[in-house]
Amino acid sequence: MSFVLCLRRWLLSWLLPPPPEQRPPIRQELHAWAAFDQCDLLAELDLLHLGDSLRTAALAQGGYDNESFDVMVTIADLLVAEHGWSLQQSDGWLERMGLWDD
Numbered sequence: 001m002s003f004v005l006c007l008r009r010w011l012l013s014w015l016l017p018p019p020p021e022q023r024p025p026i027r028q029e030l031h032a033w034a035a036f037d038q039c040d041l042l043a044e045l046d047l048l049h050l051g052d053s054l055r056t057a058a059l060a061q062g063g064y065d066n067e068s069f070d071v072m073v074t075i076a077d078l079l080v081a082e083h084g085w086s087l088q089q090s091d092g093w094l095e096r097m098g099l100w101d102d
Helices: 002-015 025-061 066-083 087-096
Strands: none
Touching: 025 066, 066 087
C-alpha cells in the first residue's frame, strides 16, 4: 500500500505544477514581467482608444478643436516615448487620424 502511495505522489509531482511558494524564482520573475508587459499593452491600447474617440468627435464636429489637437499630439508623443513607436509610426498614425487634414 505504501508503495502505491509513493508511486502516486511521484506521478502527481510530474503532472501537476508546484504550488506558487515552491516555484523557482525565474518563473515568478517571468510571470511578473508578463504582467508588466500586459499592463503596458493595455495602456497603449487605452491611448489608441482615446485617440479614436477624439477622431470620432472631430468627424462629428467638422474638425479637431485646439484641445483635442493638443491631446492627439500628446498621445503620439507618448507612443514614441513610452511604447517604442518610431516617429514615422506616430506621424503616420496622426495622419490616419485626420489631424493634418485642412
